[in-house]
Amino acid sequence: MRAEPSGASHIAAHGDVLRWPVVGSFLRWRHARSSMQLVLLCIAGAVVVHGLAGPDLAPANLSTVLTWVHYRGLLVVALLAAGNLFCAGCPFVLVRDWGRRTHAPSRTWPSRLRGKWIAIVLFVAVLFAYELFDLWALPSATAYLVLAYFVAALAVDLVFKGATFCKHICPIGQFNFVASTVSPLELRIKESTTCQTCRTEDCIAGRRAPEAPLVLVQRGCELGLFLPAKVGNLDCTFCLDCVQACPHDNIALTGRTPGIELADERRRSGIGRLARRPDLAVLSVLFAFAAMLNAFAMVSPVHRVEQWLSAMLGTTSEFVVLSCMFAFGLGAAPVVLVGLAAGSTRATSGGAGSLIDVATRYAYAFVPFGFGMWLAHYSFHFLTGALTVVPVTQNATVDLLGWPALGEPLWRWAGMRPGAVFPIQLGCIVLGTIGSLAIAHLISQRDSPERAVRATAPWVVAFVLLAAVAIWVLFQPMEMRGLGFGA
Amino acid sequence: MELGPRPDRTRTIRARNRALVLLLIGHVASAACARHGAPATELVTRLNVVPSSPVVDGEAIAEFMILDGAGKKVPPASLRLEAHMTHPGMAPLVEPASDDGQGSYRVRLRFTMAGAWVLYVKGTLADRRAIDQRLGEVTVRPAS
Numbered sequence: 001m002r003a004e005p006s007g008a009s010h011i012a013a014h015g016d017v018l019r020w021p022v023v024g025s026f027l028r029w030r031h032a033r034s035s036m037q038l039v040l041l042c043i044a045g046a047v048v049v050h051g052l053a054g055p056d057l058a059p060a061n062l063s064t065v066l067t068w069v070h071y072r073g074l075l076v077v078a079l080l081a082a083g084n085l086f087c088a089g090c091p092f093v094l095v096r097d098w099g100r101r102t103h104a105p106s107r108t109w110p111s112r113l114r115g116k117w118i119a120i121v122l123f124v125a126v127l128f129a130y131e132l133f134d135l136w137a138l139p140s141a142t143a144y145l146v147l148a149y150f151v152a153a154l155a156v157d158l159v160f161k162g163a164t165f166c167k168h169i170c171p172i173g174q175f176n177f178v179a180s181t182v183s184p185l186e187l188r189i190k191e192s193t194t195c196q197t198c199r200t201e202d203c204i205a206g207r208r209a210p211e212a213p214l215v216l217v218q219r220g221c222e223l224g225l226f227l228p229a230k231v232g233n234l235d236c237t238f239c240l241d242c243v244q245a246c247p248h249d250n251i252a253l254t255g256r257t258p259g260i261e262l263a264d265e266r267r268r269s270g271i272g273r274l275a276r277r278p279d280l281a282v283l284s285v286l287f288a289f290a291a292m293l294n295a296f297a298m299v300s301p302v303h304r305v306e307q308w309l310s311a312m313l314g315t316t317s318e319f320v321v322l323s324c325m326f327a328f329g330l331g332a333a334p335v336v337l338v339g340l341a342a343g344s345t346r347a348t349s350g351g352a353g354s355l356i357d358v359a360t361r362y363a364y365a366f367v368p369f370g371f372g373m374w375l376a377h378y379s380f381h382f383l384t385g386a387l388t389v390v391p392v393t394q395n396a397t398v399d400l401l402g403w404p405a406l407g408e409p410l411w412r413w414a415g416m417r418p419g420a421v422f423p424i425q426l427g428c429i430v431l432g433t434i435g436s437l438a439i440a441h442l443i444s445q446r447d448s449p450e451r452a453v454r455a456t457a458p459w460v461v462a463f464v465l466l467a468a469v470a471i472w473v474l475f476q477p478m479e480m481r482g483l484g485f486g487a
Numbered sequence: 488m489e490l491g492p493r494p495d496r497t498r499t500i501r502a503r504n505r506a507l508v509l510l511l512i513g514h515v516a517s518a519a520c521a522r523h524g525a526p527a528t529e530l531v532t533r534l535n536v537v538p539s540s541p542v543v544d545g546e547a548i549a550e551f552m553i554l555d556g557a558g559k560k561v562p563p564a565s566l567r568l569e570a571h572m573t574h575p576g577m578a579p580l581v582e583p584a585s586d587d588g589q590g591s592y593r594v595r596l597r598f599t600m601a602g603a604w605v606l607y608v609k610g611t612l613a614d615r616r617a618i619d620q621r622l623g624e625v626t627v628r629p630a631s
Binding site for chain 1 (some may be wrong): 566601602605
């Protein structure tokens with residue numbers, strides 16, 4: 001089974017979200033993105049202000065509650081239900097756009113720095129800092145992290161043209177790009193014949209004023225995705241600039257089979273072929289293993305592992321112990337597991353290519369499992385703590401005004417019982433694993449049609465093993481951290 | 488890439504809206520920085536939790552005293568004990584604190600999650616001063 005070529009088929013009006021009443025009208029509105037960004041900018045403002053000036057206690061501060069409970073939870077839910085909505089509403093880009101009105105960038109991002117390698121390092125660095133500094137428990141540090149994103153986006157994109165920060169640097173963006181491959185919606189062309197006759201290619205070049213051809217009135221895709229050759233959601237921020245730019249109204253936001261693009265070997269605009277992108281392959285594998293590591297750090301056994309490592313290494317440095325855990329969890333474990341599975345596939349299927357080639361091709365199959373794990377983890381915090389924003393906001397109002405304008409804080413408001421969330425978490429893991437198995441088999445059918453089952457078998461073992469570990473983690477007693485290393 | 492020129496009126500409205508947003512953010516920031524009320528900061532609190540490292544869903548007793556600057560117990564007051572986890576998204580435990588008539592308070596707690604809990608005493612003292620003071624931290628163990 002292969003992904004449908006983008007735009008090869010007619011898209012019924014009801015299948016195009018952009019044609020739906022209300023939602024479609026809003027999305028086609030010229031200021032749809034700006035309005036979403038403004039809302040998130042206001043929330044980011046509240047996060048920063050309350051983080052710096054509010055209470056130090058994380059559960060009573062909007063900075064930590066909104067960032068670590070609501071933002072992360074809603075992010076994965078939006079990715080699951082629709083697509084990359086949070087990149088669409090990214091407030092960093094709004095501030096960047098304001099900055100660019102006073103200072104237009106003139107440089108092009110160096111070709112040797114292109115790709116995801118820098119973003120991968122930053123992605124791991126943010127996860128490491130999260131664990132090392134207990135960011136979830138530090139409102140002021142959370143506020144500074146948010147500010148750092150604003151400053152970084154502004155600094156990079158005032159120097160370099162296009163969406164350099166989004167495409168090559170932003171760790172959140174890379175998370176969203178990878179996760180959005182399992183989202184149900186995708187921007188694609190409606191009629192390929194329309195694009196074949198198009199001479200302006202506004203979807204990527206931007207639309208220019210007829211009376212002043214040098215003046216750009218609507219930018220095209222800043223991430224270099226040419227819609228007729230766009231496949232899937234990778235690197236798509238759902239900004240809808242292409243929709244606004246297309247003079248033929250030939251772009252639709254349509255449903256598709258989630259994850260199917262991970263087995264699509266066609267050349268993608270702005271990306272190339274997945275099998276020739278080792279950086280994206282590494283990102284996909286890290287995406288899955290980071291989900292495991294992040295969730296493992298929430299359960300009781302992590303303390304025993306830390307203490308064991310501490311005793312074995314003869315150190316009390318949390319930096320050293322965490323470094324070892326990260327080196328194992330994001331280094332040794334994935335290399336061994338992927339290496340063994342790829343080696344077995346290569347040996348049993350008789351396929352061509354080196355071990356690295358096979359590993360790169362199958363690495364994308366880790367994404368559904370990884371997304372299931374992130375969803376299980378973040379949805380736990382969101383579902384058990386969604387209502388805590390009410391008393392925290394009430395408390396912030398008391399701090400701000402000196403009297404309970406929104407009523408006395410309803411501290412008992414929280415969310416679902418942790419036990420009630422467990423079946424949902426289990427479902428996320430199971431569905432993610434099934435998705436990974438399906439993608440691995442599609443890749444085998446594509447690359448080794450004669451011996452697809454044999455080629456898939458090692459990956460079945462790998463994903464079942466990962467799922468077993470994930471379910472074991474879910475069964476462990478939760479331990480909301482903050483105990484400090486060695487406690 | 489540069490966007491094309493916009494009409495002056497639109498630009499003026501945009502600039503004004505931006506200024507309003509910045510003003511609002513500045514106002515909220517400055518107001519948030521201003522602390523309201525005069526907390527009774529000279530008070531000293533003493534906390535004892537039994538067992539010292541409680542188990543999830545097991546009962547624990549928190550006993551605390553509030554002493555004034557001279558080391559004397561403050562008169563009975565209307566107080567509550569709040570236990571918050573250090574991780575956001577968890578509902579705190581909020582229990583009224585009953586005094587034994589001699590300035591000591593005793594609260595039964597049943598912790599719902601393993602991890603670090605920070606205990607606060609909040610409420611009003613007999614002399615109507617507000618109190619919002621951190622009592623200490625308790626490490627709750629998972630149920631075996």
